[in-house]
Amino acid sequence: MRRFGAVLAPLGLVLLLIIGWEGACRALRVPPYLLPAPSAVALALIQNAGSLTVSAWRTLTMALEALAAAALFAGALALAVSLNRTLGRAVRPLAVALQVTPVVAIAPLFVIWAGVDHPGRAIVALAAIVAFFPIFSGAVRGLSAADPDLERLFDLYGATPGQRLLRLRLPSAVPFIVEGCKVAAGLAVIGAVVAEFVAGSGGAQGLAWRILEAGNRLQTAKMFAAIVTLALMAAGLHVVFQVLERRALIWWRGR
Amino acid sequence: MTDPLARLDAVEAAYPGRGRALGPFDLTVAAGEIVALVGPSGCGKSTALRLLAGLETPSAGEVRRATARGETSVVFQSATLAPWLSARANVALPLVLSGVDHGEAGRRATAALARVGLQGAVNARPAELSGGMAMRASLARALVTHPRLLLLDEPFAALDEITRRALADDVLAIWAEERPAIVFVSHNVEEAVYMAGRVVVMTPGPGRAAGETRVEATAPRPAGFRTSAIFRAAAEAVSDQLARAMGAAA
Numbered sequence: 001m002r003r004f005g006a007v008l009a010p011l012g013l014v015l016l017l018i019i020g021w022e023g024a025c026r027a028l029r030v031p032p033y034l035l036p037a038p039s040a041v042a043l044a045l046i047q048n049a050g051s052l053t054v055s056a057w058r059t060l061t062m063a064l065e066a067l068a069a070a071a072l073f074a075g076a077l078a079l080a081v082s083l084n085r086t087l088g089r090a091v092r093p094l095a096v097a098l099q100v101t102p103v104v105a106i107a108p109l110f111v112i113w114a115g116v117d118h119p120g121r122a123i124v125a126l127a128a129i130v131a132f133f134p135i136f137s138g139a140v141r142g143l144s145a146a147d148p149d150l151e152r153l154f155d156l157y158g159a160t161p162g163q164r165l166l167r168l169r170l171p172s173a174v175p176f177i178v179e180g181c182k183v184a185a186g187l188a189v190i191g192a193v194v195a196e197f198v199a200g201s202g203g204a205q206g207l208a209w210r211i212l213e214a215g216n217r218l219q220t221a222k223m224f225a226a227i228v229t230l231a232l233m234a235a236g237l238h239v240v241f242q243v244l245e246r247r248a249l250i251w252w253r254g255r
Numbered sequence: 256m257t258d259p260l261a262r263l264d265a266v267e268a269a270y271p272g273r274g275r276a277l278g279p280f281d282l283t284v285a286a287g288e289i290v291a292l293v294g295p296s297g298c299g300k301s302t303a304l305r306l307l308a309g310l311e312t313p314s315a316g317e318v319r320r321a322t323a324r325g326e327t328s329v330v331f332q333s334a335t336l337a338p339w340l341s342a343r344a345n346v347a348l349p350l351v352l353s354g355v356d357h358g359e360a361g362r363r364a365t366a367a368l369a370r371v372g373l374q375g376a377v378n379a380r381p382a383e384l385s386g387g388m389a390m391r392a393s394l395a396r397a398l399v400t401h402p403r404l405l406l407l408d409e410p411f412a413a414l415d416e417i418t419r420r421a422l423a424d425d426v427l428a429i430w431a432e433e434r435p436a437i438v439f440v441s442h443n444v445e446e447a448v449y450m451a452g453r454v455v456v457m458t459p460g461p462g463r464a465a466g467e468t469r470v471e472a473t474a475p476r477p478a479g480f481r482t483s484a485i486f487r488a489a490a491e492a493v494s495d496q497l498a499r500a501m502g503a504a505a
Contacts, residue, residue: 152310152329152331154352156309158352163352168337252338254379
């Protein structure tokens with residue numbers, strides 16, 4: 001019964017909002033370029049299903065490429081930092097500075113560096129920068145989160161640094177890294193969309209570009225259709241990563 | 256008298272910002288004896304144990320040990336098993352870290368688990384074990400190297416009364432087979448008297464020795480030992496020392 005409610009309650013609310021929205025648009029005769037009715041948005045979704053799917057796929061692959069790159073760099077750097085305290089002190093402020101600088105502010109730079117012909121590269125790089133920090137900080141925290149008594153056990157039996165890293169620190173860090181990747185996946189989508197807005201030339205043709213393009217032509221219903229697609233894609237990605245996280249934790253602790 | 260297996264000589268332990276936690280404290284552990292350290296929380300019992308294990312260095316005094324690396328084992332307050340390893344792999348860990356090959360380590364780990372009654376749980380992960388079973392696995396991990404000195408840091412503190420009594424008997428049975436010296440920390444007077452041949456009472460922190468009681472009874476304990484006159488007399492003596500140590504501090 002509770003599960004039933006957990007699904008039905010939010011669905012009911014969405015349905016209610018849509019009905020209210022549709023009713024208000026019709027009753028108040030709101031011009032469709034200002035606020036299209038849900039029925040118009042649905043129509044735009046159906047009519048543009050092909051191009052929206054292609055664009056969603058484009059945005060998704062750019063976000064996932066960024067996530068993979070971020071995981072690789074963040075993991076390697078976290079490992080290096082955990083092995084060398086001086087390096088850690090040197091890197092930490094830079095990593096924080098990179099994290100607190102809004103991605104919109106540095107996006108134009110990357111667009112210039114990537115060249116006008118390759119906006120996709122700039123977008124992946126920017127999304128990777130956004131996705132980098134949660135994985136990095138999770139991995140750094142995880143690599144120093146081993147049970148202190150287990151550390152003592154490794155002391156007691158004279159473990160080598162290599163044994164300590166492979167048999168204690170890395171396995172202890174797994175839940176933290178998985179959590180970091182889940183957070184980073186959501187951020188990578190945001191990063192990809194923001195970066196595409198700035199790149200804007202149309203070369204990448206992701207969902208952000210669809211929104212911009214429709215906006216420039218005052219095709220508001222099409223804008224909404226692209227936004228709905230983006231929301232559904234991000235939500236889907238979130239669910240997938242939540243399942244992956246649960247699976248990974250079950251694998252890690254056996255249940 | 257033979258040379259002691261381990262000895263704390265006027266050791267002190269101080270931590271930056273927290274002052275002295277222990278000492279000066281003396282303790283001599285002979286081969287094959289069971290010593291209990293009893294005292295209030297924060298008296299440095301666990302610190303004394305870590306000094307004996309060589310996991311910490313004293314800020315003053317001297318620690319002498321006649322044991323080589325791998326001959327000392329520690330059981331911590333919680334089971335501290337690695338969640339990502341099976342019970343067998345957890346128990347095999349000390350051997351693997353000491354360079355024993357995996358097959359041999361696994362065989363010995365299985366045997367050690369059987370000895371503490373966990374033959375049915377060799378492949379279980381720590382999350383699948385009850386508190387008592389996890390503690391037994393932890394004990395098996397300490398025994399797998401056949402230590403000459405076994406250090407137990409309030410190993411039963413988190414367990415229910417029935418489980419802790421069963422585990423106490425198991426430890427005594429294992430002791431009877433291999434006769435390692437056992438030093439165990441407790442804040443439970445009855446448990447200390449039940450297990451140890453010698454109970455050392457410590458003062459509130461920084462802990463010093465406040466008194467010592469010998470328990471003249473065979474080990475493993477005979478049935479009904481908890482209601483015997485020897486048990487009651489020893490428990491009373493330890494309680495008195497503890498009360499006096501606490502009173503002197505207050």
